[in-house]
Amino acid sequence: MWELKDAATLNLSLNFRPLKAWPQALPVISFNQFVVAGFDRLQGPAFVRRDASGTGLAELLGSCYPRLALAEGARLWARLKQADLDDSIVWPLIGLKSSSDHERLLKILLSLSPEIQDWIDVRQVGPRELAILLCFRTHESITPTLETITQRGFSRNIGAQILELSGELLLMDQTPPSAPPQDQDPDGRLWLGQLEKSRRPLSSAKDSTQSEQVQAMPWPQQLRSQWKRNGDQSRLEVSLSVGSLQEWNKRLEELSKMTPHLGQADLWKS
Amino acid sequence: MEELKAKFSRVYIHKDSLGSAVAKRVLELFPSDSVQVVNDQPLKEKNGRLSAEDFEASKRALYLAPFKGQFFKRCPGARPGLLCCNYFVLNLGQQCDMNCSYCYLQSFINNPVLTIYTNFDQALNELKEMHKDLGSSRIRVGTGEVIDSLSLDELTLYSKSLIEAFRHFPNWTLEFKTKSAKVDQFISCEHSKNVIVSWSVNPQAIVDSEEYGTASLEERLRAAERCRDQGYPVAFHIDPMIWHPEWKSNYTDLVEKITQRFRPTQVAVISVGALRFQPEQRIMMRERFGMKGWVTRAEVYPSQDGKLRYDQALRREMFDHVLGQFRAAHPDWRVFLCMETPETWISTTEQIPHRNPGLKDLFDTKVLHQHRNWSQNTTTP
Incomplete structure (x- = not known):
């Protein structure tokens, strides 16, 4: 059953800071006393279910x-919990199955800054x-990496790989290299x-050596x-x-x- | 048995399994307050991708239940792009009571209990049925794919019944594959020399750092010697080889231990493979074992089959080294690469296995076609 009320009389405690603003053309939507959409409007008409x-x-x-991003979902999950409502309804909205790992992940997301949460959501980074x-x-140790990724707005692909490698190095008790200055490394x-x-x-060392060996070889200019x-x-x-058979034969020659240079370098030695 | 008892904090027995011999032994062994009779698989809500914590817990919860499905399956290594041996698996349970950091069950197991199937008679019947059609083919059957063949065998005693059954399947070979040293329960059984008892082996340094809860290398080799002395052919799987700074000397030492204690005629086969795992397995490995072991910190890359492996040149070097050590010891050692790509086969052995006279039987594709026909004509119960 629906009824029309003034938004000012409703409860905003489910405000989970959705990524996309609720369209101005639509009224505030509320479930019983809890606003679920249009959190930014403090007054005006509200449809209450x-x-x-x-x-x-x-x-x-x-x-x-219809589909929430991960950090958005984490925020809604926490708000539902606080309001003593059924928090399990979040799982289908974020496309995940309820599990202890996913719950842990949501808790971690909630502990991150809003900027990092937004990078995760905008870039659609997955669990x-x-x-x-x-x-x-x-x-604490991994947060600086996440902050740099966020501040520089790296793509999902690059950001996720940086996060994974930095994380693994930290877990190996190694200090990951710091990010180069932005002008030298924009992406x-x-x-x-x-x-x-x-x-x-x-x-990597082996690849570098082999790469240097290849570069040092007297390759014909057209190759x-x-x-x-x-x-x-x-x-x-x-x-x-x-561009011609004649040229082909020349290149082959x-x-x-x-061959002797390649043999000498022994590139394929383990 | 006390050691075995200590492994499980909880035992569940499906009501339909109560009459089984395994259930009777379990009821005698475990205190009644740790055993629960159930109508359905326990902790079913956790089914699906297990968390690291759930996977850990699944090793401590024993569940006896009948298996509803076909016991007999093709080896999962047989995939496009990979050359694989002619191997079939008989799954008599699921999950392992030991704890290797690289274990592929971490990306495979999707229920939260270590399960032992109690309808063993059905498995035997399936074997007998298949034998009617494929009895003349040379088939290898292994029981150690998703559960160690022998580590819980004191409880199940399935090995004894299988050894007895295989006395009637002379063309077939049964392989037990284990990292335990539990052989007492079957060692004196009469057998037809078609039961291979095999051990996954690694240098003791790797056993210590990556294979938790397993028998030591020495215990495994001693158990293998005892089996050999009783006329059982034995086999060794140097798999997965794991890179570590002392890998060359440690694997040399391992090969020496094998070649000094066994003769090529006593060892049916030696398989060699290098570390490999599904990318998603890395997530659980990291959580369960940290990033300080040789497995989790391995320098691996995606391979053509999607698994993460060492650089191909490094794999080739590792295989060359082990194969070279065996060849140097005696040319008759039968060594093959497990779950490797054709490129690695060719670069390491200079030929693909189908063309290697010593290994040809293992890769006989005729048998695979026969099995496919048999499977298609068999309805899963």
């Missing part, structure tokens, strides 16, 4: 917010990408590369060569473009002259 059983709250929230946070008893790739080197020092890692394999990649 009266439901003594309380079972309609999940449906109403689902209609207002798997945040799983490293579950390994920390307290989050975080440089930092990510440094973290990779710290996390996989042996393979591009590089030592490239692709997953668990690192290989020599040579690319060329030709030039390439064959590289």
